[in-house]
Amino acid sequence: MNKPSFGDLIKGETPVLVDFYADWCGPCKQQAPILKQLTDRVGDKVRVVKINVDKAQKAADQYQIRSIPTMILFKDGKIVWRQSGVQPLHTLEGLVKQFGS
Template identity: 90%
Template sequence: MSQPTESFSDIIKGDKPVLVDFYADWCGPCKQQAPILKQLTDRAGDKVRVVKINVDKAQKAANQYQIRSIPTMIMFKGGKIVWRQSGVQPLHTLEGLVKQFGG
């Protein structure tokens, strides 16, 4: 039996901060960001949820959040945008956000 699919709006409404990485497979900087996000999830554990959204496959979401350059990262907390930045983000910046919004 398959699990019900969690909707994006359900994911971002939680108490835990959710870092959304808007990326594309063909994007060089996005490929640089991927291992940094892996390190973040390894180090932060369950303090943050990281979600990757491919802008080529999820154009509706990319339009909704007005993604104009990639990678763009958006941190949600309780369904609200608490931080947004385009370009490759270093691990220390992302860890600081988890501390700031992780409670």
């Protein structure tokens, strides 16, 4: 079975929060448990996808990722929000409420 393409991942009505990160990045490690809390709280209202910039350089280049962590929220395949740096849970929850289906 083929892995879905990045374009396939971000399509659809359910918002997709993409976390561009790297294993060696300290702030990225801080973000990980916040994302876990987010999925525990909002369930299937958002899909969280983690993209390792060292392994997916094409995607990182395509979205001009210059600092990590960078989060991009897609809705219907379009960017509706983008921010670099560690994002607090309340910010991410607010985005899910704003853009959730």
